[in-house]
Amino acid sequence: MKKTKKKSNCPINSALEVFGDKWTFLIVRDIMFNGKHYYGEFLNAEEKISTNILADRLSLLEQSGIITKTKDNNHKSKFVYRLTQKGIDLLPILLEFIVWSSKYDKDVDEDNAFFESIRKDKIKMLDEISNKLKNELIED
């Protein structure tokens, strides 16, 4: 059990201790928006994470209580990765990332309807997505 001591107790630094790298948020994104649940699915993401980094980050996310890892019932060699409530609560952060990038990075390819929905009714969209994710959580 590795316990690297924190650089500070600032809430922003606290988040960066988990998410201060190029990959962790992409895994959360894939579960949150792309309905991915399996190791192989994360590996196949457009950004091409390498397998050792993926294993490491999944383990860190599990240790941090942001995702759970359970055996797949109909497919014993597979594990299912799901967001916990703590993970679902990252949704507002990711939505703000999308808003910011869509505003300033013109190369970003984002479903404009989706982007407009966030801007027009952020709270409604938050509710819808987080309810959907919460349902996945309980139907174990």
Place this chain on the structure above:
Amino acid sequence: MKKTKKKSNCPINSALEVFGDKWTFLIVRDIMFNGKHYYGEFLNAEEKISTNILADRLSLLEQSGIITKTKDNNHKSKFVYRLTQKGIDLLPILLEFIVWSSKYDKDVDEDNAFFESIRKDKIKMLDEISNKLKNELIED
């Protein structure tokens, strides 16, 4: 002029190309919430960034159009670092980081009044802080 090609055009990945490390957001935080404007002030932050990394990140933030670097008028050996509008627009992301960390990391030492203000009236708080920062921007 280095041009590392992007891993994807996903808006979340796009943000991570700039902020996917342990330090960049801390610099933005220091300008945004702690009123810091000078190299030496960033160096003295609680988290103790090393000087070469600070120089590198300031340069990247400037290249990305998130901060500006100008000579200090009354003190010629100093440079002033300020947020651009693009930088100010990171505020919602940082506020959501604070909300999330304050909810889940009990070690976080956060001004509870500040935290409550974010939860109770996020929009008002966003307006107040971003107006303050916008004023710093124009009084050059």
Place this chain on the structure above:
DNA sequence: TAAAACTACTTGCTTTTTGCAAGTGTAAAT
């Protein structure tokens, strides 16, 4: 006005992390 201190870096070197390719072990399909 010469020396010391301040400010914003740069450089060199060691340690840590990442990225890539190949390998391992169990489960499922043929």
Place this chain on the structure above:
DNA sequence: ATTTACACTTGCAAAAAGCAAGTAGTTTTA
């Protein structure tokens, strides 16, 4: 019974981070 699928693990080279010391103008101090 053999191959394929899946979820990793291992080894090594390359990149990034961390640390200490050095540099080059600017301002302060003696």
